[in-house]
Amino acid sequence: MIEILLFAQLQEEAGTDNITMDLSNVTVKKLKEQLQNTYGFQQIKESMIAVNESYALDDDIIKAGDTVAIIPPVSGG
Amino acid sequence: MIEILLFAQLQEEAGTDNITMDLSNVTVKKLKEQLQNTYGFQQIKESMIAVNESYALDDDIIKAGDTVAIIPPVSGG
Amino acid sequence: MSGMNRYHRQTLFAPIGQEGQAKLASKHVLMVGCGALGSSAAEMLTRAGVGELTLLDRDYVELTNLQRQHLFTEADVENKTPKAVAAASKLTAINSETKINPVVIDATADTMVNYVKQVDLIIDATDNFDTRFIINDLANKHQVPWIFGACVGSSGMTFSIIPGQTPCLDCLLKVTPVFGATCDAVGVIGPAVQMVVTHQTTEAIKILIEADQKIRTQLILFDLWHNHYQQIDVSRSKQENCKSCGNTPTYPTLSYNNRTKSEVLCGRETVQIRGQQYPLESLHTKLSRFGEVKANPFLVSVVIDTKRLVFFHDGRVFVHGTNSIEDAKKIYYQVVG
Amino acid sequence: MSGMNRYHRQTLFAPIGQEGQAKLASKHVLMVGCGALGSSAAEMLTRAGVGELTLLDRDYVELTNLQRQHLFTEADVENKTPKAVAAASKLTAINSETKINPVVIDATADTMVNYVKQVDLIIDATDNFDTRFIINDLANKHQVPWIFGACVGSSGMTFSIIPGQTPCLDCLLKVTPVFGATCDAVGVIGPAVQMVVTHQTTEAIKILIEADQKIRTQLILFDLWHNHYQQIDVSRSKQENCKSCGNTPTYPTLSYNNRTKSEVLCGRETVQIRGQQYPLESLHTKLSRFGEVKANPFLVSVVIDTKRLVFFHDGRVFVHGTNSIEDAKKIYYQVVG
Numbered sequence: 028m029i030e031i032l033l034f035a036q037l038q039e040e041a042g043t044d045n046i047t048m049d050l051s052n053v054t055v056k057k058l059k060e061q062l063q064n065t066y067g068f069q070q071i072k073e074s075m076i077a078v079n080e081s082y083a084l085d086d087d088i089i090k091a092g093d094t095v096a097i098i099p100p101v102s103g104g
Numbered sequence: 105m106i107e108i109l110l111f112a113q114l115q116e117e118a119g120t121d122n123i124t125m126d127l128s129n130v131t132v133k134k135l136k137e138q139l140q141n142t143y144g145f146q147q148i149k150e151s152m153i154a155v156n157e158s159y160a161l162d163d164d165i166i167k168a169g170d171t172v173a174i175i176p177p178v179s180g181g
Numbered sequence: 182m183s184g185m186n187r188y189h190r191q192t193l194f195a196p197i198g199q200e201g202q203a204k205l206a207s208k209h210v211l212m213v214g215c216g217a218l219g220s221s222a223a224e225m226l227t228r229a230g231v232g233e234l235t236l237l238d239r240d241y242v243e244l245t246n247l248q249r250q251h252l253f254t255e256a257d258v259e260n261k262t263p264k265a266v267a268a269a270s271k272l273t274a275i276n277s278e279t280k281i282n283p284v285v286i287d288a289t290a291d292t293m294v295n296y297v298k299q300v301d302l303i304i305d306a307t308d309n310f311d312t313r314f315i316i317n318d319l320a321n322k323h324q325v326p327w328i329f330g331a332c333v334g335s336s337g338m339t340f341s342i343i344p345g346q347t348p349c350l351d352c353l354l355k356v357t358p359v360f361g362a363t364c365d366a367v368g369v370i371g372p373a374v375q376m377v378v379t380h381q382t383t384e385a386i387k388i389l390i391e392a393d394q395k396i397r398t399q400l401i402l403f404d405l406w407h408n409h410y411q412q413i414d415v416s417r418s419k420q421e422n423c424k425s426c427g428n429t430p431t432y433p434t435l436s437y438n439n440r441t442k443s444e445v446l447c448g449r450e451t452v453q454i455r456g457q458q459y460p461l462e463s464l465h466t467k468l469s470r471f472g473e474v475k476a477n478p479f480l481v482s483v484v485i486d487t488k489r490l491v492f493f494h495d496g497r498v499f500v501h502g503t504n505s506i507e508d509a510k511k512i513y514y515q516v517v518g
Numbered sequence: 519m520s521g522m523n524r525y526h527r528q529t530l531f532a533p534i535g536q537e538g539q540a541k542l543a544s545k546h547v548l549m550v551g552c553g554a555l556g557s558s559a560a561e562m563l564t565r566a567g568v569g570e571l572t573l574l575d576r577d578y579v580e581l582t583n584l585q586r587q588h589l590f591t592e593a594d595v596e597n598k599t600p601k602a603v604a605a606a607s608k609l610t611a612i613n614s615e616t617k618i619n620p621v622v623i624d625a626t627a628d629t630m631v632n633y634v635k636q637v638d639l640i641i642d643a644t645d646n647f648d649t650r651f652i653i654n655d656l657a658n659k660h661q662v663p664w665i666f667g668a669c670v671g672s673s674g675m676t677f678s679i680i681p682g683q684t685p686c687l688d689c690l691l692k693v694t695p696v697f698g699a700t701c702d703a704v705g706v707i708g709p710a711v712q713m714v715v716t717h718q719t720t721e722a723i724k725i726l727i728e729a730d731q732k733i734r735t736q737l738i739l740f741d742l743w744h745n746h747y748q749q750i751d752v753s754r755s756k757q758e759n760c761k762s763c764g765n766t767p768t769y770p771t772l773s774y775n776n777r778t779k780s781e782v783l784c785g786r787e788t789v790q791i792r793g794q795q796y797p798l799e800s801l802h803t804k805l806s807r808f809g810e811v812k813a814n815p816f817l818v819s820v821v822i823d824t825k826r827l828v829f830f831h832d833g834r835v836f837v838h839g840t841n842s843i844e845d846a847k848k849i850y851y852q853v854v855g
């Protein structure tokens with residue numbers, strides 16, 4: 028299981044602030060694609076990804092038990 | 105190893121905000137006594153203890169790798 | 182974008198919406214203390230559109246407050262304006278729709294009880310544990326939620342206490358008397374205040390709009406200077422036999438004998454406070470932060486500025502150099518927290 | 519306690535002390551934007567005793583600002599006072615020792631560069647990524663630290679960018695143009711603003727007093743409503759070939775061709791903005807939050823209140839219904855962030 032935390036506008040699009048997915052050993056890229064397909068997020072490509080509070084790159088592997096934060100660009104101030 | 109985070113006035117008394125102690129399987133009570141002896145904290149008895157972000161009781165066992173927060177009563181407002 | 186109301190950006194936030202905004206406008210909050218935490222929390226709740234705010238504070242604005250106490254200005258220092266009054270005038274200029282009731286008063290069990298019965302929420306913005314334990318007993322007795330908050334240095338903590346659900350302050354701290362660190366002893370930075378207030382007002386909004394599922398159940402503990410932030414699950418601390426929130430509560434601070442009582446000793450320029458019984462040895466160390474301490478087996482004394490405080494075994498304290506109970510209590514709580 | 523200075527509680531905090539306080543008094547901070555983040559950060563730094571603050575903002579106070587923008591009052595809304603000017607008058611009343619320079623201006627590469635060269639720190643309090651990328655290039659070029667901050671809804675993030683040490687905004691976001699969520703689209707609550715400001719001002723104080731060991735190296739990401747707080751290690755994002763902070767920087771936003779340029783189209787009550795090239799499809803979805811969208815293969819248009827915005831493939835945008843570049847840019851950034 029992977030816990031996925033959504034922030035800002037992604038919460039509205041998904042209707043929740045967190046998603047649990049029954050996955051393991053997927054790349055960040057693959058997870059993004061899967062989320063995109065399931066939830067139709069508009070800005071997943073522009074979002075930063077953090078796995079266990081560490082900045083992640085597209086080829087990084089996400090393991091079961093990891094917590095993933097999807098961080099869309101937020102502009103308000 | 106146990107990581108111990110100190111807050112507020114305890115930092116001044118210890119001269120640091122965190123201590124690493126080479127311990128494992130000690131009770132909360134024992135750890136308090138040891139800190140009291142080493143650092144002469146004035147308010148360790150009145151302090152709340154949290155182990156891995158969970159409120160701890162005197163008889164709880166602290167294991168190697170745990171993070172312990174020592175939380176003295178703070179009054180300012 | 183004409184015709185938009187002042188809360189547009191807040192109602193656009195889906196979890197609040199128009200419905201939440203209407204609830205905010207129908208609610209009444211009691212702010213106990215209007216210093217650092219209180220002035221900022223009052224500003225945020227007023228901007229957010231809470232219907233009514235009652236501000237209790239016995240103090241007036243001083244120069245050393247300006248470093249961290251929002252709303253107040255140099256003119257308030259010059260005029261020695263009471264904090265509740267100074268805050269009210271600023272808040273009314275910010276939002277004339279929020280009803281502000283400034284009350285210049287010492288917050289005791291007697292002076293607070295009628296307010297507690299009228300409000301939907303109490304925010305702890307006081308600077309001492311005596312008052313916090315009274316709030317705790319009143320809140321549990323009258324089933325009003327309250328939000329504990331405190332800070333010193335760059336650290337702070339906050340926790341929302343919901344009667345019948347969460348542990349209460351007695352459950353958490355267990356020991357009394359509590360000798361808390363004060364800003365007068367170890368200092369404080371403005372961001373530590375704002376960090377507590379930010380969490381208190383977020384939880385206040387959730388409680389007031391009845392977003393019960395979202396109310397944070399953990400205690401927040403942080404240190405901004407040393408970059409620590411903990412969300413502590415304190416559910417285990419709840420005690421069935423708690424004197425304040427347990428099965429057969431006695432509300433200890435509300436009984437006459439346990440109250441902190443003060444009286445002016447006529448003709449002596451001295452106020453006597455009957456407070457908690459602190460061990461004299463621990464007082465000795467604490468007081469040494471404030472000035473030269475003298476001690477004998479019966480008492481400990483310290484001179485702070487123009488006043489001399491003498492602590493006795495039985496909890497009595499003489500504050501020499503003033504006939505004002507307010508002044509005496511203020512310096513007393515600066516020392517004992 | 520007479521004779522104590524106004525910063526007493528801050529100098530009592532050991533990591534600052536008298537020495538840190540003297541450093542604060544000798545420093546100059548540039549605040550880019552004086553809305554929600556800017557007004558609060560300016561208040562906190564002024565109360566803390568920073569020597570000089572320059573506030574850049576092109577906007578004036580409106581009713582919908584009051585819900586979250588500190589310092590401003592209903593009178594400022596009535597008078598349509600420029601935000602930088604309204605803030606300056608409040609700040610001077612709070613602390614006459616801090617020098618406040620209000621500048622009512624559109625923050626561009628041209629208008630910012632001379633300020634950037636004079637200051638010790640830049641605080642990002644803007645509401646759009648165009649300006650943030652300019653700040654990033656200017657800060658890297660002139661080796662001035664800056665503190666990124668942004669929020670919408672109950673979420674926000676902040677990160678301190680130290681040239682030569684940390685990743686920069688280009689490293690973090692990699693893609694341009696960035697189409698950020700704005701408070702005008704999804705709303706915002708006051709505490710989310712204060713949470714960002716609290717972290718920005720804490721780090722500002724550390725940077726200004728040169729407490730280098732204590733500067734937070736992680737990006738803070740939070741959601742106050744849903745109770746999330748993350749401290750993200752972003753060191754891996756740093757890129758040697760970064761166009762702004764890499765080995766051979768080109769500072770893309772500072773080159774003439776890449777700048778956002780605006781001009782009034784005479785006699786048409788229209789302003790033309792040459793901005794980033796957003797894909798028309800994604801614009802369609804975004805714009806639908808604000809009003810009815812019309813589209814054809816060449817353009818997408820939306821009517822917002824009294825203005826009509828028309829976006830073209832090549833990045834040109836017509837804002838019909840105004841001759842004011844300021845008004846046009848304001849609504850443009852409300853939409854694209």
